[in-house]
Amino acid sequence: MGAEGASREVDDVNAVVFEKHRHDTAADAREYFTDAHEQVMAFLRRQSTADLERPYSAFFSSGAEGESTQVPVLEAVAGNTYDHYADHVKWIKEQTASTGPR
Numbered sequence: 045m046g047a048e049g050a051s052r053e054v055d056d057v058n059a060v061v062f063e064k065h066r067h068d069t070a071a072d073a074r075e076y077f078t079d080a081h082e083q084v085m086a087f088l089r090r091q092s093t094a095d096l097e098r099p100y101s102a103f104f105s106s107g108a109e110g111e112s113t114q115v116p117v118l119e120a121v122a123g124n125t126y127d128h129y130a131d132h133v134k135w136i137k138e139q140t141a142s143t144g145p146r
Contacts, residue, residue, distance in 0.1 A: 096117045100114070
């Protein structure tokens with residue numbers, strides 16, 4: 045999504061992605077979503093149960109720190125995918141209600 049090099053702070057990543065893609069269409073967004081989903085699923089299929097139980101930080105080349113990096117990979121995946129979608133849906137509905145269809 046173009047946020048490579050940004051800090052891993054959620055607000056920082058969201059700001060970079062927003063600026064880069066603010067004029068993209070809904071079809072573009074759907075294509076990004078589908079592509080990201082396919083990439084995540086391909087990665088997960090290659091992992092063993094033991095891999096998915098490792099701390100999230102084990103998958104970063106640099107020493108990731110913080111409480112969230114110590115949760116099992118499977119929890120991190122859930123928190124950054126299907127368990128997080130409702131937040132985005134709420135925001136999208138708020139944006140489309142205030143600006144009308146785009």
